Amino acid sequence: MATGTAATISEPSFLEYKSGFRSWFYTTDHKRIGILYLVSISIFFIIAGSIAIVMRAELFTPESNIVSPHTYNVLFTLHGSLMVFFFIVPGISASLGNFLIPLMIGARDVAFPKLNLGSYWLYLIGAAILLFALLEPADTGWTFYTPYSAKTNTNVILLTLGIFVLGFSSILTGLNFIVTIHKMRAPGMTWHRLPLFIWALYSTAILQLLATPVVGITLLLLIAERTLGIGFFDPDKGGDPVLFQNFFWFYSHPAVYIMIIPAMGVISEILPVFSRKPIFGYKAIAYSSVAIAIISFFVWAHHLFVAGISETAAIIFSFLTFLVAVPTAIKVFNWLATLYKGSIQFHSAMLYALSFLFLFTVGGLTGLHVGALAADIHLHDTYFVVAHMHYVMIGGTVMGFFGALHFWYPKWFGKMLDDTLGKIAWFFVFIGFNVTFFPQFFLGVQGMPRRYATYLPEFESLMKLSTIGSWILAIGMIIMAYNLIKSLYSGEKAPDNPYNSLSLEWQTSSPPILENFKEIPVVTDWSYGYGKKG
Amino acid sequence: MSENHDEHITPYKTYVIIWLILMALTVITVYVAREIDLGSINLFVAMIIASIKATIVALFFMHLKYEDSITWVFALYPLFLLSLLIGLTSIDVFNRIVP
Amino acid sequence: MEQLTADHVHVHHIDPVEEYEQSKFGMWLFLGTEILLFGGLFATYAIFRAKYPEMFHLDHLKLDWELGALNTIILIGSSMTMAIGVTASKKGNNKLLIIMLAITIICGLVFGFNKYLEYTAKFAHHIYPDTSIFFSLYFMMTGLHMLHVFIGLIVLLIIMILAIKGRYSASYNTHVEVGGLYWHLIDLIWIYLFPLLYLIG
Amino acid sequence: MNWVPEAASSFAGKVDGVLWFVTVLSIVFFILITVLLIYFSFKYKRKTENDYTPYITGNQTLEIIWTVIPSILLFVIFAYGLIVYKEMRTPPGDAVEVNVTAKQWIWIFKYQNGKSTINELFVQHNRPVKMVMRADDVLHSFFVPAFRVKQDLVPGMYTQLWFNPTKIGTYDLFCAEYCGTGHSQMLAKVYVMSPEAFSRWEKGDEEETTTFASTKSPEELGKDMYSKNGCAACHSIDGSAGVGPTFKALYGKNESLQDGTTIEVDENYLRESILIPQAKVVQGFAPSMPSFKGILTDEEIDALIAYIKSLK
Structure with missing residues (x-):
């Protein structure tokens, strides 16, 4: 393990050393920027989540009675865009990644601290543009498919412009992380000693860096189509609407992995600590992250099996899609094996990690249904896809995110969370989530199309069940938010290393001092050396 | 640069030679496309020449050779x-x- | 791009060599992003050229290839002066660096001016971005490239001001190297745009 | 409750086969993982702070096993899906063609005998049909769950799908690709008819019995036309605002048009608006209504006007 770090340090922590508006919004400290991201994405998560509650309430009955169909369309567009671009893509990567990468690799900051602040400002600019866009919100769905997005009278330009700006925020964050991980590791922190969370964020950063520009130019072309009248996607001008979908998913499929890989990294950190066992198959997990990052570029058109693409393309993409399932399966089995013969502690963070394993498995396995060509034709654009996607995104990413919040909370804020309250919240979240989304698999198989403001009466009972689930989920979230905020004030003071973890971020004070470590640590072993040898 | 930093410094002369080569390739690509007109393989030839030029720029002007x-x-x-x-x-x- | 080369105010513990290596690597990563940003347009070009070869052939004849060739020569020339500037800076020859940066900037401005002439000539002939797919591509590609030229010029101008102020020496020239990389990329993309649009359409 | 909708096409059962195969495989793996997860969680629950835990870092054999077995299974799923897909995508040579045009927010079907219908697709039992489809404005998607078919309709490009209906009955047709405000109202019915009923319909008798039954008053007929032709997607009958003006108390009302003039809504204006919707657009509404020229007959328009007049 690392040496050279003092357990107790009398210097003020990064939270205390300076206060005031400027000390936050002009900070180049990666930890403060991480907190800024955390607060920002939480705000968008709450907004987008509330929108979802309204949508589910509207769907309680088949008719349209709370909001008009147009408003409903606006709501699901906003829900999707906010959740994807403002919450889940920057989510774990920008907030936890910023906070943890330098701490975990034993550096004092990221490679380009000013650029890091610049990325956050870009995020804010994107958010500000979004606020203007809300004056006349778009109704295109978060995928902005042409020709509808080129024709609708609503404000598509501002929303896409906001996302374009956010894209650059994401690109620069990824760039920063890659350079940091390559060039700033502490002495002795070899690639095969890197925590798996870092491997995950490294893979994510590659995707952020190289997939995002393609959606950037695509949205730019959409804006040009609406303003200058260029016609790459306009059939009346000789363009090809399906080309837009190809370009869009060239980013947006890798983006799914931008969302999920960091959560996989979180799980790889939480499981060994609360099982007190080394992670099983370190190299397999690390390399499968990188493999996913590479293969995920080859599979985008599996979103287009019925969009009018050629059969040849559909067959090739279906095949490649199944390839990307292999590294994912490998990870799940390795996590499971980590539990074997461990000493498992049901901390609230661990509960989220275990429910990740459970829910992500459901999400992953139902991915096989929609990857298989014949089945996808029936399931595409139905609630089955909605359920599958939410099982991966909430059951996977958000569970990982919540787990990370509960796990690293003492490190961020120097306060312990109320673990009992955490477990109660987890219970509601877990039950509520399943009640909301599991019925949607059946709805989808029975043919209920997605993005419907009104629906046929035959779907009513399952839709009602799903809506009731959303209320349970909301209760869980409210309890959790209460716990997170309350503990800031009344939480017990956290020790430096409450879980006896071996990784570097726990070897400094909680919360860490401004420069992270008094002296840069020298790493002599990997951070999963739990258990007794021999 | 400090001592431990063994960095390659390209002499000025190399750049001028590279520039001359690039100029020559530009002339060739224009000549081939406009005067000879190879028809369907025009694109192919033009892209080969452009790629040679790009490679040279990357290797020497951008010092990729020494990265x-x-x-x-x-x-x-x-x-x-x-x-x-x-x-x-x-x-x-x-x-x-x-x- | 200025931000890429974070200077050592907050992070006083980073030594210039490390910073140089990091910034250079960071810029290479950024160039990768740029390639894929243009990549969307190159892909669009490839698909529509294969789909509408006649349109591309007829429309590309309306472009002024001589002006395009002139701009190619100017831009490649500016790439050379930039490269010479980088070497000059590494050798500690600040005066030569400033001269080379000045020539590079002038070349960039002339390039921009030629583009302005070209665009106005097109508008005078009632050729706009929505005239045809080819011209949509022409305006989007050269427009995005022009945007990069502008950004590059601003970067080089800042570097030149800093050079005049004497910020660079044989031991510290990160900005020059990194700014140079960016400028070469602009050249690199033009090397493809020129034949694709002006010569073989 | 049925897990899957009724299987009413020749390949529906085969698609269900793929679905079941993947589902059963998934359940096997799901149970394997969940049981192990729960078993480990409780078997190895922490007893003391200093529990003994072994230092196990991995196992080459296990890694190979759980790489190779899933890979093989995944390939099998791919191949199975592909085989059925091929059949779903290859229409038999003797399939009857139907032209489908989708526009916001109606389905128009044109048959080889020159007939055309809106939001109602008539097909013959056990005779393969091939849909040749295009969209007029934005993307739409032809989705009949009972037949397990789905295909997007793309403006500027023809797409196709085929099916062989194997059960007589009425089935739902959905638009599955988001297409704007009326997306969830863009529904149609597919009628699978016996050969006798189908040929009667083809000869035109069916239409009389369904739409122009002499027992119905013009208002009632108009009401049928209103719901059949997708008017409801934009025009409400209860006074609430939609994509287009409401039909409630529309007749006799003075509407201000986009060019600033006012017009009293009479029979001629209603008729013109149905046939040439873009001619006089009411202020505050987008000129997005499709023309029903050649789709509705004069009698049908009369009935529709009578219905609108009846909505006071």
């Missing part, structure tokens, strides 16, 4: 992705069934 392997990886991987974007999209666009 470490990880820089090479990140310089070439985007090109691979670009070919993937063009290639796989073409498989779609040019194989669609017309009923």
